Amino acid sequence: MCATPAGQPREHHVPERTCVVCRARRPQSEFVRLTRVEGHWQEQTVNRTGRGAYVCSDSPNCWQDKRLRRAFGPQAPDVAALLVRRFQTTQTNQPMTD
Numbered sequence: 001m002c003a004t005p006a007g008q009p010r011e012h013h014v015p016e017r018t019c020v021v022c023r024a025r026r027p028q029s030e031f032v033r034l035t036r037v038e039g040h041w042q043e044q045t046v047n048r049t050g051r052g053a054y055v056c057s058d059s060p061n062c063w064q065d066k067r068l069r070r071a072f073g074p075q076a077p078d079v080a081a082l083l084v085r086r087f088q089t090t091q092t093n094q095p096m097t098d
Contacts, residue, residue: 017054020071021062032057032086034079041072041079043086055083063087 015028031054033044044052053071056062063083068076 019056019059019062020053021055021067022059024056026056028054030057031055032083034082041075041082043082055079057087060087 016025017028017031018025019031033052033054034041035044035048035050035052041053055068061067063080065077065080068079072079
């Protein structure tokens, strides 16, 4: 067991995940988690156990249908549309700053 010196703040653990498209390792909060429900992929909005696929949330290159095929097979076009729709929704909901 590793002890921290007195008065030193303890380092907070940040879970890392890997994008199934570009293979980049980043903090979990920078990804969109997709899970398979009843035969189709959807964004995981609540924390649940089980397997999921992580895709970079801020990288349009990772949302291209052709690049998604390796991970999602024939459902890649649907996943690409889901990611683009999610990005457009988050962009319209952000307040304008000058």
